[in-house]
Every structure is written in structure tokens, then in C-alpha cells.
Amino acid sequence: GAVVSQHPSWVICKSGTSVKIECRSLDFQATTMFWYRQFPKQSLMLMATSNEGSKATYEQGVEKDKFLINHASLTLSTLTVTSAHPEDSSFYICSGKTGETQYFGPGTRLLVL
Amino acid sequence: KQEVTQIPAALSVPEGENLVLNCSFTDSAIYNLQWFRQDPGKGLTSLLLIQSSQREQTSGRLNASLDKSSGRSTLYIAASQPGDSATYLCAARNQAGTALIFGKGTTLSVSS
Numbered sequence: 335g336a337v338v339s340q341h342p343s344w345v346i347c348k349s350g351t352s353v354k355i356e357c358r359s360l361d362f363q364a365t366t367m368f369w370y371r372q373f374p375k376q377s378l379m380l381m382a383t384s385n386e387g388s389k390a391t392y393e394q395g396v397e398k399d400k401f402l403i404n405h406a407s408l409t410l411s412t413l414t415v416t417s418a419h420p421e422d423s424s425f426y427i428c429s430g431k432t433g434e435t436q437y438f439g440p441g442t443r444l445l446v447l
Numbered sequence: 448k449q450e451v452t453q454i455p456a457a458l459s460v461p462e463g464e465n466l467v468l469n470c471s472f473t474d475s476a477i478y479n480l481q482w483f484r485q486d487p488g489k490g491l492t493s494l495l496l497i498q499s500s501q502r503e504q505t506s507g508r509l510n511a512s513l514d515k516s517s518g519r520s521t522l523y524i525a526a527s528q529p530g531d532s533a534t535y536l537c538a539a540r541n542q543a544g545t546a547l548i549f550g551k552g553t554t555l556s557v558s559s
Contacts, residue, residue, distance in 0.1 A: 377552055380547075431544075434540075438483075
């Protein structure tokens with residue numbers, strides 16, 4: 335199957351700093367990428383949908399100015415958590431779509447101290 | 448707005464048992480439904496994908512069924528093994544091109 339990578343897999347940062355997470359589709363072109371967030375023992379919650387070359391569409395309750403999404407190419411999307419706070423600590427998973435199939439990255443665990 | 452619910456939240460069984468995981472969704476007009484496996488601290492592994500026109504899909508010891516009219520799907524695991532221990536997530540897609548909406552999952556523990 336198609337492969338999606340995420341970098342970094344783990345990141346620890348201080349409160350107030352910004353963190354960028356990269357999501358790449360390695361062997362397919364993802365016209366649409368989705369970003370999810372998963373808190374401990376909770377399910378994946380959709381944060382936003384991004385189409386290549388367009389602004390991302392954010393789900394209700396997700397601050398677009400805090401979670402900046404850029405989908406500059408068909409193989410790369412980035413999520414930047416700006417001015418991160420401890421409550422932003424979570425597991426972030428991206429997913430690239432080709433056809434009607436979503437392929438998921440391995441996730442990035444963010445810990446904000 | 449689509450909501451996906453999974454019951455039970457956790458399940459413990461001895462090795463060799465057949466078991467059923469349940470998933471329900473509020474909007475029956477789904478495009479497709481997918482079952483995933485997630486190991487602790489890891490990403491998702493796709494198990495089975497059922498299109499809205501299908502009633503079931505099978506892969507090895509796994510069988511997933513879909514009943515759109517009742518808003519339910521089940522994942523049947525035959526002859527469970529300790530290696531099946533993981534969290535199983537059900538996700539529904541409402542329309543072509545939209546994102547999968549996930550349930551909270553069922554955490555399965557199979558003891559040897």
C-alpha cells in the first residue's frame with residue numbers, strides 16, 4: 335500500500351515555542367491531506383482538511399491561527415503548532431488521500447513542557 | 448453530523464475465542480466504513496474497508512459486516528490470538544472525498 339511518513343516522530347518543546355510537523359506521501363500524490371489529533375485513550379479527532387494549493391478547512395473548535403497548515407505540494411503538508419502550551423500535548427496523525435483511500439502516517443507525539 | 452460509537456470500550460478474552468466488536472453510526476447515508484487496528488503509541492493499520500454497496504468484507508480471520516439501514520457494523524475475529532491485542536477503531540466516511548470520522552475504539556486484550 336501507499337506510504338505516508340511524518341517527521342518528527344517525537345518532539346518535546348517548551349511552552350510558548352512553535353513546532354512544525356511534516357507529513358509526506360512517499361509514493362503517491364495526495365491532493366487532499368487530513369490532520370487528526372488523538373488524546374490519550376481517546377479517538378482520532380479531525381482537525382482540518384487541506385487541499386494542495388488551497389487554504390485548509392478547519393473543524394469547529396480548532397483555532398486556525400494556532401494550528402497553521404500548509405499544503406504546498408502534492409506530497410507535502412505541514413502542521414505548525416504556534417505558541418504551544420501543555421494542553422496542546424497530543425498525538426498528531428496526518429493522512430493522505432488518493433482516490434477514495436486514506437493512508438495514515440505513523441503519528442507525531444508532541445509534549446509541551 | 449456523523450457520530451461513531453464503539454461498544455464495548457474494552458474487552459478481555461482468552462486465546463482461541465471468537466469475538467465481535469460493535470460499531471454504530473448516526474448517519475446511515477455513509478459512503479464507506481473502515482476498520483483499523485492501532486497498537487499502543489503507534490499509527491493506524493487498515494484492516495478492512497466496506498463500501499456502502501457491500502454487506503461484508505473478509506480478510507483471514509477477520510470479517511466485517513455493514514448494515515446501513517440500522518447504522519451498524521461489526522468486526523468478527525475468529526480464533527483470537529495474543530497478537531490480536533490492540534485497539535480497534537471503526538471509521539465512517541459520509542461522502543466521497545471527505546475525511547473518515549472515528550469512533551473511540553475497543554481495546555482488546557487476548558490472554559494466552
